[in-house]
Amino acid sequence: MVLNSPFTTWEGNDVHGRRPVVTGVGVRLDRLFARPPGATRRVIASGLDLTGEARGRLHGRFPGVEGDWLGVVDYEIGYADGRRDKLYLVDQLVPFHVLRKR
Template identity: 55%
Template sequence: MGAVLHTPYTRWTDDDGRGRRPVFTAVWVRLDALYARPSGTPGHEVAAGLDVTGEVPGRLHGWLSSVKGEWLGVVDFEMPYADGRRERLAVADQLVPAQALRPDRTRRSVAEQEPGVGDDRRGS
């Protein structure tokens, strides 16, 4: 995914003199928490819509603070479609509230890796 949003909390590494590269931390993005439907709101299903339930793997590369002191992670992740198609919607530099993130201890933090982020955990 190209350039990343630089924040005061972006970690950097020097790749043997080839330049600074951001360090990505593996996280799980809780889509249910990020895209919560207000209680009592009527809904209807759109078969070809995005599946905003469960968790998907993401790459955290910075933090920003809101005026109220809430922390927002800067995250790249891919969202699945509800109809089961293989393609996903890739989103970059999304501001995700800290409570919608959790560490992924199965993947390691690395400097600028390929965006293939692995399997998702929808419905967990």
């Protein structure tokens, strides 16, 4: 299933099929999941690693009421202990200021 917003860009045609244009992005996890100033830090080795940048796929967009844009993004977050499994997040609304075009 594909999220169809009025602002989704499509490629293809009705004969051969239409698909949303997907743009590779980096999701800046440090900015998306910013910690409050002065918050106590406690490391949980099996927790999600919310630092750095995760690879994502932007496939839709929506404007906010105050003019800020939100991207519809699929991305993965790894675990701090380095395991191969990742948490795969689908159709997440993410503010454009945390995205970087890849």
